[in-house]
Amino acid sequence: MKTRYIDLIDQTFYFPQEEFTLEDNELQFHGIDLMELVEEYGAPLKFTYLPKISDNINRAKGWFKSAIKKNKYKGKYNYCYCTKSSHFEYVLHEALKNDIHIETSSAFDIDIVNKLKADGKIDDQTYVICNGFKRDQYISNIANLINSGHKNCIPIIDNYEEIGLLNEEIKGKYKIGIRIASEEEPKFEFYTSRLGVGYKNILPFYNRQIKDNKKVQLKMLHFFINTGIRDTAYYWNELLKCMQVYVQLKKVCPTLDSLNIGGGFPIKNSLAFEFDYQYMVDEILHQIKLVCDAEEVPVPHIFTEFGSFTVGESGGAVYEVLYQKQQNDREKWNMINSSFITTLPDTWAINKRFVMLAVNRWNDEYERVLLGGLTCDSDDYYNSEQHMNGIYLPKYKKEKPLYIGFFNTGAYQETIGGFGGLQHCLIPSPKHILIDRDENGKITKKLFSEQQKSEDLLKILGYND
Template identity: 80%
Template sequence: MNTKYSDLIDQTYYFPQEEFKVEGSELQFHGIDLMELVKEYGAPLKFTYLPKISENINKAKKWFADALEKSNYQGSYNYCYCTKSSHFEHVLNEALKNDIHIETSSAVDIDIVQSLKESGKITNDTFVICNGFKRDKYISNIANLVNNGHNNCIPIIDNYEEIDLLTEAIDDKFKIGIRIASEEEPKFEFYTSRLGIGYKNIVPFYNKQIKDNDQVELKMLHFFINTGIRDTAYYWNELLKCLKVYINLKRICPTLDSLNIGGGFPVKNSLHFEYDYKYMVEEIVNQIKIACDEAEVDVPHIFTEFGSFTVGESGGAIYEILYQKQQNDREKWNMINSSFITTLPDTWAISKKFVMLAVNRWNDEYERVLLGGLTCDSDDYYNSEQHTNAIYLPKYKKDKPLYIGFFNTGAYQDTIGGYGGLQHCLIPQPKQLLINRDENGELEISLYREQQEPEDFLKILGYK
């Protein structure tokens, strides 16, 4: 009978996959022996596999390079990393090895940019695309960057007041972009994004506030879809509407030469995940070229802002199953030694799914379970996978420890979870590991941060 956990995986997916394989009865991720990590560092723990960041960046750059060549596209391509996905220095250091640019969303982001400039990681030639709603500190930080010679800093105008605020703060001529307030999918609770300026208002806005302003040079139109770049009628319809705005604006604004396609590529969230990145890139480039050729305007330079795609697939978390609670005839709760709310907040905030697999005991029989976190909150659970409404794991045995891994968790989870600060029910932040490879391909593992201690919480709370 095929009753082992390994049998279940083989029957359900094509397995092994590029990043996953099993040695004996234990899971490996990109050639990393996960049980060896557990034996040396314990669990719970979180890790970042840095080479995956560079790998994804270079995949995207090649897809676009090939698409531009195939279409004889006369514009250039620029890869930007959205720092909000993960602000950690080790992430930025790895990403910036690959000749990329930066997209920011808040005032402190500019402080990070200044730090990167001081250390020589970026230069004045690096594009710094400044998104987000801008007020005093963000405006002043952008102005300081531009006033000190960073001419490739491009603030993206989000509302009608920002032109005046930037003009007052910046000494000389500066570049800007305009963000389109795209229409959201029908299932959203509102029709139009709160960010940016409406399609119909962009050309009048340009004529009223930019055209005769000698200090401002419009360079970029920014197009962002909240659901990301997906092969849907909704996405292609919004892209075509964006291209109409670009063409109309280009005809009256010769300095406009760039189109920023925000939204980003999806990240693998299941072993069933399928997405034709190459096709999507070719079709986007093709649609832009067709629209511009028909309108007899020059094609724009293409910018993309990939955050989750850049860093998401580099992250993972490992937990130990502490105990199993039988709550009724059908529900078995496997309790992890951490909290989903604090370490993987998107699992409860937006019901996001990650790739989840047992780390050990693949040759044991399996059972259907629910996963519960340590907080006293009923929302601290994980109850299904992306492809099915159930979770199956090797059977719980008190004398045989079971470890589980969540993968592709590298984007947003630490900042949304309040890394380094207070956690719900004061559940400590796990250890953090950085994993790299040397020039010979050998693994290099270092401890980035120890697990939070009670003293850390007491100090924040004012008891010490």
């Protein structure tokens, strides 16, 4: 009878996989010895494997290069990184090694852009696509960037007032894009995205505010839907509607030459994850080309804004199971030495799934459990609602420490959790380790941040001067 944890994984999934392997009864992630990491730094800990960022960027570039060739597509492709997924310097520095561009969301993003320019990481040829609802400081920062000579800064117009606000502060001519307010899936509580301008309103908006405005040059139409890029009737229908707007606009606006299809490539959330990225890219370019050819307009240059796809699969967290509580005859609670609400807030806020595996003791018998965090909040748990199946782990034994890992957690968790700030129930943020490889392929490790101390939190709260 196969009752070991390794047997369970082996009969449920294809294992090993590209990033997950087993050595001496312990899990390896991209060749990283996770138990060695725990022994060196302790748990809980978070880590970022930097090479995965470059790897995913170049995978996407390869898919688009192949699709352009296959479809004889005459437009160019530009990869942008959506900074809101993770603003950390180590992420931007790694991403920008790969000849990419940047998408911003708020005023302070432009301060990061200026710092990257000062450090020589980007230059005036780098596209800075400015999304989001713009007021005051964001408008001023965009204007200052363009006035300083950054001509490839393209503010994406989100509402009817933004052109007027930009005109007041930008000295010369500038480029803009328009964001389409896409219709949401039927299951949503509202019909149309709060972001952008409605399909039917874009052409009148162009004629009213842009056509005769000598300062403004419309270059881009921006299309994005909340569900991301998926092979569904809903996605293809919205893309087709977007293209109908594009070709109508192109016929009266010769300067329009780019289509931004946003972000939304999914990332791996289970060992059973499957997604045909190459097919989706091929089909997107094919559909765009079909519409343009039928309407006899040139195909647009393509921009994407991949955030989670860029950085998500680089991140991970490791916890220790502190104790097991048998609350009734069926429910066993494995209590981790941290909190899901504070360190993986997406599990709590939107029931997001991450890859979760035992780090050690793979040859031990397994049992079904629930995972609980340390806070006194009833929502601080991780169970089968977030996980693909019921949660099974090696049996808890007090004398044999058990460590578990959550993987592909690199997008949003630090910023949503409030890195460096107060955490729910004053649970401290764990250590964070940056993992890279040198020119010889050897793994290198660097401590990015220590676990928060009591005095750090007391100072924020006003108890310590």
